[in-house]
Amino acid sequence: MTTTTATPASETLEAGGLGGAVRDYVDRLRGGDTGSLPAVLGFLVLVILFSATSDVFSSKLNWANLLNQSAAYIFIAMGLVFVLLLGEIDLGAGYTAGTSAAIMGVVMTQKGYAWPIAVVACLVTGAVIGFTIGLLVARLGIPSFVVTLAYFLGLQGVLLLVIGEGGTIPIRDETILAVNNNNLTPLLGWALFVVVVGGYAAITFGNLARRRSAGLPTTAPAVVLAKIGTLGVLLGGATLLLNQERSVNPALNSLKGVPIIVPITIVFVVGLTFLLTRTSFGRHVYAVGGNAEAARRAGINVANIKITCFVIGSTLAAIGGILIASRDNSVSPTSGGSQTLLLSVAAAVIGGTSLFGGKGRVIDAVVGGLVIGVIYNGLPLITSKAGIQFVVTAGVLLLAASVDAIARRRAAASGR
Amino acid sequence: MSTSTSSTTPLLSLRGINKSFGAVHVLKGVDLDVWPGKVTALVGDNGAGKSTLIKGIAGIYSFDSGSYTFEGQQVEVTNPKQANALGIEVVYQDLALCDNLDVVQNLYLGREATSGVILDETLMERKATETLKGLSVRTLKSVRMKVSSLSGGQRQTVAIARAVLWNSKLVILDEPTAALGVAQTEQVLQLVRRLADAGLAVILISHNMNDVIRVADNVAALYLGQMAAQVPSESLSHGQIVELITAGRSGDLGLKAPDKEVVA
Secondary structure, three states: OOOOOOOOOOOOOOOOHHHHHHHHHHHHHHOOOOOOHHHHHHHHHHHHHHHHHOOOOOOHHHHHHHHHHHHHHHHHHHHHHHHHHOOOOOOOHHHHHHHHHHHHHHHHHHOOOOHHHHHHHHHHHHHHHHHHHHHHHHHOOOOHHHHHHHHHHHHHHHHHHHHOOOOOEEOOOHHHHHHOOOEOOHHHHHHHHHHHHHHHHHHHHHHHHHHHHOOOOOOOHHHHHHHHHHHHHHHHHHHHHHOOOOOOOOOOOOOOOOEOHHHHHHHHHHHHHHHHHHOHHHHHHHHHHHOHHHHHHOOOOHHHHHHHHHHHHHHHHHHHHHHHHHHHOEEOOOOOOOOHHHHHHHHHHHHOOOOOOOOOOHHHHHHHHHHHHHHHHHHHHHOOOHHHHHHHHHHHHHHHHHHHHHHHHHHHHHOO | OOOOOOOOOOOEEEEEEEEEEOOEEEEEEEEEEEOOOOEEEEEEOOOOOHHHHHHHHOOOOOOOEEEEEEOOEEOOOOOHHHHHHHOEEEEOOOOOOOOOOEHHHHHOOOOOOEEOOEEOHHHHHHHHHHHHHHOOOOOOOOOOOEHHHOOHHHHHHHHHHHHHOOOOOEEEEEOOOOOOOHHHHHHHHHHHHHHHHOOOEEEEEOOOHHHHHHHOOEEEEEEOOEEEEEEEHHHOOHHHHHHHHHHOEEOOEEOOHHHHHHHO
């Protein structure tokens, strides 16, 4: 335990140093502000459970697999965070991913355009879908549940029409395939590690210095160091693990390094977190989700905020579609279908984003997405029954929603 | 009808204000003066026209006729933005705060300080702390507490601080103590008093006569859409205010009896 006596001017927040921070955190948990804790605990429990029951699960090959499998859910879930923050829902996000990917496939494989043009077409498709959903919800005032339920069905139809009954569009472009299949070289993996941990340290210490020079209460340096240390150990361990040779036959086909999707995801997490926490737009998103009437009276254009969030949500879903296509080497009528949407919603909610609006973070989608990835990856290794997989997935979603609802009740009771 | 209660010129002066909603004549030739540094209590029974009057002052409704003078200038206020630009802020009964945001975020909601595109958190937190200190608010543990964890009195304080943060000249408080306990009511009343002592003009709407007598410098009583009287509070007793509210007159004060019959 460390106690800081550096700035006597501030009597709050810093007072307890590391011990105080831990006590604060426990208080927050008791008050129903659970953050990502249930997700992290769930992740650990599942990993231990699957490792104990299956040899394949904890193999080096499977860890990289897990990241690539979760990526699409993570991206769709990041988009859903924006929609959920408003207290809205997007049930069409799965098929938005599928339809956008199909458009990419048509432009690239059938029309023969280069991949950047196809990707732009895919993103524009997502943005347009989001814009129309936003218009119907914010301007016309139809509940998002109904609008996006219609999109769920409608886009499923559009996907069939674009691809043609029973057909699939193959994806052969090297770049698109690399996105969710290839790896960084081990050296680049370590460079990424240095950039991420160093960047995080620079930002947190920069904030600390700025607040201190402004004479505001600061978090104890010990707490900051502990956070940076934890991040360093986790990411360092992951990089070490992923950089080892995991190919069954290394001489024939060497397979090692951090998957390329990892840096791509990090860029999006950082960018979107910046948007939500450091800009007026992000602040207004939280305000609309917390109390739309208060936001309106404060001069915020509530309808525009909602439309923008649906556009961001659907565009990220479109990126999720690219990742699905990259992973599957093709787009089929089931791309983005079946469980994709439910798993993505579950990912966001498990991570700690509230279904009731006003509470959530982009990183929630990543943490929750990894939990979902573990379930989706681990269950088939211990049971081949599809029925069990559906039931377990549904159970996890309900469990996460229950934790959210209980946390909300506790928060109301303890006035948090 | 109304008598001047101060030597200084009023900040806000309304004369002969009329407002109808369809066939209903809600405000009938209302006069009102509000002085800087003074708390003007606006009292009246339900339906007397208090809400309509303050919504007109705040620009949510526009008056049908009458003169609206602010700082000696005849002005036309037809929307809330114009009222804000003049320095008029209203704290509504339902506080319009976001529970999921902290105190600083609520104080600056919709008017965030930015450097470039980035929110200037340190500037906002420092100024918020100063404003609260300036109002002698000491009950908040931290300005980074979420509003959902605040008591009713603290929330009211935040809502009032938000109105003061913008160099406002006139703050209108709509029943700020209606939902509060004894100790919290006391806190808020002291805050209201400090606002006036700091030179702001305050209009306080209240149904609580004790609050009115405690904190108001003068009392304006509306009776069925007419201004029964606007008089210094020290010349009034509890009973007289109640008579003005319920009958429109009290002794020589208020509407004349024939007037009252016309109204009835």
